Amino acid sequence: MWLQQRLKGFPGLLSSSWARRLLIGLLLFLIFYWYLGAERRWSFLGGSSVPGGAAGECLQTEIHMWKSIVERGEGIYKSPEEPLDTPFVTGNGHILIDIDSNRLWVASSTQPGSAPVHQTEHAPRIGVHLMGERAEARATMLRFRKGAVLSVRCASPAAVQSPRDCVSIREEFIAHRSRPNVFLQRIHINNPSDRPAPVEISASSPAPKSRFSSSTDMVGDGEVELSSGTVQVENNQVVMVVVVTRKLKSRFQVPAKSEYSDNILSVVWTSEPIESSKLEGTFSKLRDGAKKEMEELVRVDVNDLVQDHQQAWNDLFFSGVEMRKITDSHTPSGRTVNNTLYYILSSSMAPLLDRRLSGEERARLESSLNYADHCFSGHATMHAENLWPERVSSTAQILQLVTLWTLTLQKRGCKVLVAAGAHGAMQGMVLSFGGLQFTENHLQFQADPDVLHNSYALRGIHYNRDLINLAVLLDGEGKPFLHVSVRQQETPVKLYACEAGCLNEPVELTSEVKGHTFPVMVTQPITPLLYISTDLRHLQDLRHTLHLKAILAHEEHMANRYPGLPFLFWFSVASLITLFHLFLFKLIYNEYCGPGAKPLFRSKVSSKREDDHFSSLDVS
Structure with missing residues (x-):
């Protein structure tokens, strides 16, 4: 009853002009408040526009350059505002470090193809x-071309409200590409505040029942931490692991308005699978080898180590896949492709970077890399979602993916590339993505014509010491065409190419910047869309051996492949529409023109007579 009385009095309340103004003002404020959005609302009410307060604002300043790196497809990152459930790892095939879980993975074999x-x-x-x-905010980035994991943390005391007084800690984690036993952690601390920043450095202690133990040892004049333990493998055997890590001061201070940088070097030595009875002798051998390598590393400039590592990764990513335009949901994105490439390379050894490799063995591996006969056989892997997974959430899944890729390449004629390690794995994956295959005399591009509505580029394909770039592009009307360019090496070798069917005279490929374009022609039966060879006569003779029924332009092929609904369907629809309108016309005709039909128009006289008639009936 009370509520009903109040509701009855509500219209009277609104009759007041000040009440109406107050209500309108409140509505306008709510609309404006909703329009601001969550972050702007907080800023509007006097708080920080970035979650995390001063530390969060400092973090955004530190990582503002990361977004451009991600847009170029050269990395991924996660932050409090942009979480990402994917492992951030660095590896070289011998060791693999998961930075988030802080775990070391090791290989039990030095053979290429093992992970x-x-x-x-x-x-x-x-x-x-x-x-x-302190309040702390953290972001982590995976840089593909640097083969490193970057970490940035910003910390501020509770009393600090300005992001300019936050202390930032930058770290870089590197499993060295050309030194498979080396793990490097770089530290840079910036203290812009007016007070010193106390820092503590500590290693994780082994669990009570851990297979690992640690002790302190000396290498030269420096102190190191020596960790050792075993990993159980099949057949009741174990792999012995010895890690030597340079020790830093456990506690120190970074003075106000200053910076601090240092490097933590670790050397990881592992054994082949051995019996438990051989542990003692194996441990002594691994310990001495790791300490000796640490002595050598201490004398090397860390900047040179980092530069060698980054150059090796840049050379690997000179080849690759670049996604330019994707028009369906089944084609992997550029981020998915680069993630997969990085994970496979991080888990693959690189024998070509081994300084101990003999000249004869190096020449053999480079030869197989430059012409991998019969690789890649079969259809393209572009749409194989298990080979190019959109989501990888753990290191174990990475290793399963490596096993699947290794098996796929070996079964598709790419064993020589698998034996070449990381460089061969990159070549095999690029060849497989687009359906490129080496034969005895040529390289052929046998992509499915039906999926060429996507635009992508394959970079750095090795062919007799030359590097070929092949791209599927779309013109202004959406029609696909092929673009080929060549980066010739010191000793140029003539290369020739022709489109499907090779009816036209083969074109010599040069190192011109603009490259060469070829139309997409589709043959019946289906044959490769492009042939590349060093033998001009071979391509000229090839046209006589294909025995084709027809050669169509790509748009003609697609029109024949998907001609639309059959004529009978459209004839049936048109017939039904016609019959419906005839039936409707018949109903209207019978209503107004048939026997007993009512007149369509009535005169005023007849209308008046009818009205008078009905009025007299009402009176009576």
Whole structure:
């Protein structure tokens, strides 16, 4: 009853002009407040526009360049505002480090094609923390071309409100590409505040029942931490692991308005699978080898180590796949492709980078890399979602993916590329993506004509010491065409190419910047869309051996392949529409023109007579 009385009085309340103004103002404020959005609302009410307060704002300033790197397809990152459930790892085929879980994975074999599939209980990442209670925000990035994981943390005391007074800790984690036993953690601390920043550096202690133990040792004049343990493998055998890590001061201070940089070097030596009875002798051998390598590393400039590592990764990613325009949901994105390439390369050894490799063995591997006969046989893997997964959420899934790729390449004629390690894996994956195959006399592009509505480029395809770039592009009308360019090496070799059917005279490929274009022709029966060879006569003779029924332009092929609905369907629809209108016309005709039909128009006189008639009936 009380509520009903109040509701009855509500219209009277609105009759007041000040009440109406107040209500209109409140509605306008709510609309404006909703329009601002969550982050702007907080800023409008006097808070920070970035979650995390001063530390969050400092973090956004530190990582503002990362977005452009991601847009170029050269990395991925996660932050409090943009979480990402994917492993951030660095590896070289011998070791693999999962930065988030702080776990070391090792390989039990030095043969190319084997991966670091054994997880150890050793924690390779050294903890760097600011002492005291502080608000902290963190972001992590995976840089493909640097083969590194970058970490940025911003910390501020609770009393600090300005992001300019936050202390930032930048770390870079590197499993060295050309030195398979080396793991490097770089540290840079920036303290712009007016007070010193106390820092604590600590390593994770082994669990009570851990297979690993640690002790302190000396290498030269420096102190190192020596960790050792075993990993159980099949046949009741174990893999012995010894890690030597350079020690830093456990506690120190970074003065106000200053910076601090240092590097933590680790050397990881592993054994082949051995019996438990051989542990003692194996441990001594691995310990001495790791300490000796650490002595050599201490004398090397760390910047040179990093430069060699980054150059090796840049050389690997000179080849690759670039996604330009995707028009369906089945084709992997550029991020998915680059993630997969990085994960496979991080888990693959690189024998071509081994300084101990003999000249004869190096020449053999390079020869197989330059012409991998019969690789890649079969259809293209572009739409194989298990080979190019959109989501990888753990290191174990990475290693399963490596196993699947290795098996696929070996079964599709690419064993020589698998034996070439990371460089061969990159070539095999690029060849497989587009359906490129080496035969005895030529390289052929046998992509499915029905999927050429996507635009992509295959970079750095090795062919007799030359590097070929092949792209599927779309013109202004959406019609696909092929673009080929060549990067010739010191000793130029003539290359020739012709489109499907090779009816036209083969074109000599040169190193011109503009490259060469070829139309997409589709033959019946289906044959490769492009042939590339060093033998001009071979391509000229090829046209006589294909025995084709027809050669169509791509748009003609698609029109024949998808001609639309049959004529009978459209004839049936037109007939039904015609019959419906005839039936409707008949109903209207019978209503107004048939026997007993009512007149369509009535005169005023007849209308008046009818009205008078009905009026007299009402009176009576």
